Amino acid sequence: MPEPRPPGPNDIRLRKILDDTLVPPRWPEGFVMRGFETTDALAFHTLLTTVFDDGSDGPFDEWWPRIANDAEFDPALCFLVIDRKGLLAAAALCWTRAFVKDLAVHPEARGQGIAEALMWHTFAVFRARGSAHVDLKTNTVENAAAVRLYERLGMTPVAWEG
Template sequence: MPEPRPPAPDDIRLRKILDDTLIAPRWPDGFLMRTFEHTDAQALHALLTEVFEEGKDAPFDAWWPGLSGDAEFDPELCFLVIDGKGLLAGAALCWTSAFVKDLVVHPEARGRGIGEALMRQAFAAFAARGAGHVDLKTNTLDNAAAVRLYERLGMKPVAWEG
């Protein structure tokens, strides 16, 4: 995995131990999950830049080669949620080292359980690959709602270095 940047104030690393208590994802009515295809790159970039402040200045032509060329990128570990109109409603972009790089849900699709289902999908995928745990980094102030979700899913703080 690429070395993460040094933590910012209030950044934490959370871990989910993958054991026999995992619960399968439940997708809300009208939404389906599939893995990433090359033609999804523009929509994924647009969703990430719409929701995250970080990376707003990264144009697609710089972002995509960096992502797709990363040794940790595997399209099978990029889970997309599509709404009834065929639009990207959410995504979990994971590195092969069992690290959730980005979890994003479009503001209009929030409150339906998409984020929880995406995380459960990531847990199941990494368990199937033999991983013992899944990690992610978040900020306790900027992402308080996400922290509550991660804690509800059984994720616990670990040392920054993992």
Template sequence: MPEPRPPAPNDIRLRKILDETLVPAHWPDGFVMRSLGHGDAPALHALLTEVFEDGADGPFDEWWSRVSGDPEFDPALCFLVIDGKGLLAAAALCWTSAFVRDLAVHPQARGRGIGEALMWHAFAVFRERGAPHVDLKTNTVENAAAVRLYQRLGMSPVAWEG
């Protein structure tokens, strides 16, 4: 796996060991999960731009070229949560190396357990694929609520190099 960007101040790498502590994902009423399909990339880019302070890392064409061209990209590992109106409410973009690249929940969809369900789903998929663990990077100051979620799910800090 290509190493994530070097850590910024307060960045942390967290790991979930894929053991017997996994629980099934529970999707809130009115929300469904599916993998990335044809034509979904612009909505994913818009969600990432909305949710992350640094956006989706560039304009759509540049971002999509980087993401879809990455050797670890697999559209089956990009999990989208769609609300009752057919809008993208959340997404987890994962690499084939069992690394969660992005987890994003639209502000209007927060507080319903969608992020937690996405993570449990990702854990289960990677366990089925034979991965021993799932990693991600986050920032303890800028994403304090996310850190609490990840810790609640049983993720623990590991060395930056993994």
């Protein structure tokens, strides 16, 4: 089972214990969550490129086969948030081992609670699958706002090895 990329400067691994503190997601008005279909792959890659803008995912024709063929990829663990215009506003891609690989919210859709709702949804899905916790990696400097969100959701730092 592949591990996430090794930690870089200021990277942190956070964990949410899936206990009785879980609450149902509250989707902001005008946004709906739906499941992933392979026809969504290009839009999802475009969102990742827009949000992260670091080139780490590479071009679509390299990224998609790498994701789709990964042993931990399950399309049922990719959650899309669509805005009232029918555009992809946010998405979460999780690995089967209860690890949030990517969480991206389009800049125009930020500040409305979409990331929080996506995380609560993710927690509920993994709890229903029998997972004891959900982990993710983020950067305390580059993603300080995300770290604050994750901490509000009850996520706490754990050793990189999990």
